[in-house]
Amino acid sequence: MTIYSEFAGHIGAILDHLEEAGDLPAGLDRKNVAVEPPRDPSHGDLATNVAMVLAKPAGKNPRELAMIIAPKIARFDSVAGAEVAGPGFINIRLVDDAWREELRAIAAAGENYGRSAMGAGKTVNIEYVSANPTGPLHMGHCRGAVVGDALAGLLEFTGHAVTREYYINDAGGQVDILARSTHLRYREALGEDIGEIPEGLYPGEYLKPVGEALAAEFGDRYAASEETQWLALFREHSVAAMMDLIRADLGLLGIAQEVFASEAAVHAAGKPEAAEAELRKRDLVYDGILEAPKGKTLDDWEPVELPLFRSTRFGDDQDRPIRKSDGSWTYFGADLAYHFQKSQSADMLIDIWGADHAGTVKRIKAAVEALTDGKTEFDVKLVQMVRLLRDGEPVKMSKRSGSFVTLADVVEEVGKDVVRFTMLTRKADAQMDFDFAKVVEASKDNPVFYVQYAHARIRSVHRRAQAEGIEIGGAADLSLLDAEELALVKRAAQFPRIAEAAANAHEPHRIAFYLGDLAAEFHALWNRGNDHPEKRLLVADAPDLTRARLALAEGIGQIIRNGLAIMGVEAVEEME
Incomplete structure (x- = not known):
């Protein structure tokens, strides 16, 4: 239990007592009651909106309700004071021992600090990457891969059972083009001069080994x-x-998905037909004629009756065809069936898509809601492309790929951890520049470096303490920590609630942002010792003080390791 969850429990107990006493009506919805840090630290350590949330359904004035609740909060031993602010917020100030106990809790929980059972019993299917199987992954795929994998780690950290899935788009015309491109490389492997790669085929050199393998197996x-x-x-x-x-490219990023679902297999198993039959039974698919596309006239457009999904019932701007005029399935029809398949074994579906798919979000959400009677939650996270730069200049394409810079090229140059962390330094739907020079820069302006450097500093001071014979471990006297040091504990104690909030919002970048703030505060504490040696973490002639400060540093290091683990990034022991 952490400080925030402890006080959520305290407030819950107070509300129970008020209900039993008849001061509050029973059965009030408490799900929006929150305990969080106040926006202004000078207002206290914790703040709660309990009176603001419950006053109206309880038929009370928010400030009056807060005046009833605040004195009850103030009675707890760990509370130094509880004050009503503004229209009815309650600010809580804790005794210093509460934060010392939280530092001990971090040490006791170790790698489990921040974990929660928030998602216990809930299964989540996260589909990400799902690039067409026509070549190596590029940096657009990379960002979606990292966001999806970090989100999977975040949801697991908060108690969800997660399946990582890749949807292989192997039923469209692009795989026929791939086969023709491979046949050309096959003939090249047999000694034929194929000349320039014809327009419309894939030119990348990555198909040469495939052609050579086919030549070795089948001859001419x-x-x-x-x-x-x-x-x-x-x-x-x-x-x-x-x-x-x-899979090898994903392995470079430390990504291993459990399920690789085939679009061709979905078709072969008759899943689209089954989905259509199910929707017709519910009168959600009918045979109708779409309106003419904008700008089309009767001379250049012929109305055709098609099976249409009633997506307008679910907020879409028009009903959508699930088959084409030749009877084959539309992309939407196939996607509808695939999502129906996924929903059979998950309580929640999350898709990580490129921003160019924004136009299809509403209709797929409508389809999932229709097929599952609204029982399966469904969220789509859109990921913007990444612009590659080198010292501010656009990076040229890769010869190996034929048209883009590959993920493998980037990981080879800067490393897995730099790539993964950088991909999470902005919200997924925000544009991103990835500058090869900036992401490896050793400065506080580079969040990857700054967080890693904080952990390396913590490990280095522990090694120095051991070298100087200062005993580490055991019960440190945390009463020796000053106000600035305890302020760092307060920042560390926010980690569990940040993790839960990030999981609820499906936004793993919040972990990166938090670690950046935590690292900045740690470096500021470290830098006190530049001008004041007595404020350094290691003070050779004050072993008790050193042990207390090393306990603080280890707590911060543990939070950094836990956060980086969610992101799939290793915490380095030392930096050159």
């Missing part, structure tokens, strides 16, 4: 054959090879 059997004889075979081999390449 398909070199001059009709396309119908080799297209399906080459498609299967090419997709498998590309997925091996994609």
Whole structure:
């Protein structure tokens, strides 16, 4: 239990007592009652909106209700004072021992500090990356991959059972183009001069090994054959090879997804037909004619009857076709069936999509709501592209990929941890610049460096203390910590509530932001010793004080490790 959860419990007990006494009506909805830090630290250590939230349904004035609750909060041993502010907020000031106890709680919980059972019993399917299996991953895929994987880690940290899923788009025309591109490289491997790669085929050199493998396996059997004889075979081999390449790229980021679902398999299993039948039973699919597209006239547009999903019932601006005029499935029809499949084994679905898919969010949300009767929660997180720079100048494309800079190229140059942390330094739907020079810069303006440096400093001072024979561990006298040092404990104590809030919002970047703030406060504390040696963490002739400050530093280090672990980033022991 942390300070924030402890006081949430205290306030809950107070409300129970008021209900039993008849001072509050029973059964009030308390879900929006919060305990959090006040915006202005001078107002106290904690603040609660309990009176503001419950006053109206209780038929009371917020300030009057706060005046009833505040004195009851003030009776707890850990409270130095509780004051009513403004229209009815309650500011709580704690005794210093409360923060010393929280520092001990951090040490006792270790890597479990901040974990919660918030999501206990809830299963979540997170689908992310899902790039077309036509080549290596690029930096646009990278950002979605990191956001999805960090979100999975965050939800697991808060008690959810998480499935990481990749949807293989292997049923569209792009995989036929892939097969034709591979066939060209196959002929090249057999010694044919293929010249320039024709327009419309994939030019990347990553297909050369695939062509060579096919040449070794089949010889020249398909070199001059009709396309119908080799297209399906080459498609299967090419997709498998590309997925091996994609898995290897994801492995460079430390990502391993449990489920790889095939679009072709969804079609083969008749899932779209089953979804259509289910929706027709509910009168959510009907045969109708769409309005002519804007700018089209009867001369260049022919009305066709199509099966339409009633997405307007769920807030969409028009009903959407699930089949094309030739009877084949639209992308929406196939996606609808795929999401129905996922919903069978999860309480919540989360998709991480590129921002270019924003136009399809509303209709897919409508489909999931319809197919699951609103029982399956569904969220889509849109991720903006990443602009690659080097000293402010755009980075040229990769020869290996043929059209873009690969994820592998970037990880090889700057490292997994730098890539992962940087991808979380902005909200996912905000534009991002990734400057190769900036992300490895050793300065406080680089959050990756600044957080890692804080942890490395903590580890270094522990090594120095051991070298000087100062005993570490045991019961440190935390009463020796001053007000500035306890203020750092207060920042550390926010970690559990930050983790829960980030999980609720599906925003893992909040962990990166928090770690940046925590690291900045730690460095500020460290820098006190530059001009005042007695304020350093390690004071050789004051072993008791040193032990107390090292306990504080270790607590901060533990929070940094816990936060970085959620992000999939390692906490370094030392920096050059």
